[in-house]
Amino acid sequence: MLTPEDPYPVWDGPGGPVAVAPLFLLYDYSFLPAGCTTKEEGLAHAHGTGIVCNDEYLLHPDPYPTREDWCRARVAATERRLAALPGDLPTVLAAHYPLDRHPTDVLWHPEFAMWCGTALTADWHRRFRVTTMVYGHLHIPRTTWLDSVRFAEVSVGYPREWRTRTEPPGRPRRILPMEVGSGDRGAAPGLGRGRGDVR
Ligand SMILES: [Fe+2]
Numbered sequence: 001m002l003t004p005e006d007p008y009p010v011w012d013g014p015g016g017p018v019a020v021a022p023l024f025l026l027y028d029y030s031f032l033p034a035g036c037t038t039k040e041e042g043l044a045h046a047h048g049t050g051i052v053c054n055d056e057y058l059l060h061p062d063p064y065p066t067r068e069d070w071c072r073a074r075v076a077a078t079e080r081r082l083a084a085l086p087g088d089l090p091t092v093l094a095a096h097y098p099l100d101r102h103p104t105d106v107l108w109h110p111e112f113a114m115w116c117g118t119a120l121t122a123d124w125h126r127r128f129r130v131t132t133m134v135y136g137h138l139h140i141p142r143t144t145w146l147d148s149v150r151f152a153e154v155s156v157g158y159p160r161e162w163r164t165r166t167e168p169p170g171r172p173r174r175i176l177p178m179e180v181g182s183g184d185r186g187a188a189p190g191l192g193r194g195r196g197d198v199r
Pocket residue numbers: 096136137138
């Protein structure tokens with residue numbers, strides 16, 4: 001078991017060497033709903049629709065003044081560590097939230113994206129030689145590709161979510177060595193609608 005505070009291990013097996021970096025980055029409300037330009041507008045919109053993440057009530061940022069401050073501190077500290085890796089060493093970045101907003105495009109409730117990451121990491125998959133960006137949180141297990149980088153949503157999900165899917169529940173996903181020909185490219189098991197889930 002490794003935490004985001006540990007040295008990043010290097011995978012030396014097939015497909016390596018690859019540095020594996022667990023990230024703890026949070027969110028900062030920058031994935032705003034369409035038409036909103038500030039956190040306040042976004043939250044007002046979300047309260048109007050009734051779709052408000054429990055994190056608003058349960059996730060306390062102490063000792064940081066706000067969750068955005070905590071997120072920014074985590075992003076800055078992590079960015080420094082990733083920048084210190086050898087410039088020719090590929091990476092797997094594993095985080096709770098996607099580093100780019102595109103996986104949230106298929107949410108049933110788009111306003112929920114505010115609690116799904118930060119725009120501060122939008123170029124990390126290009127900057128840090130990422131072979132796979134691993135995340136969960138959305139509970140829409142699938143693979144998407146952005147700028148030729150694989151984004152793997154590996155959540156296991158809840159039993160109530162398994163019932164709506166044709167795939168067997170709770171399967172671990174192999175990240176290294178990279179799955180080739182697994183047939184899940186762009187697949188979105190259990191997804192209620194397809195809206196450009198690959199780009
Ligand atoms: Fe989550």
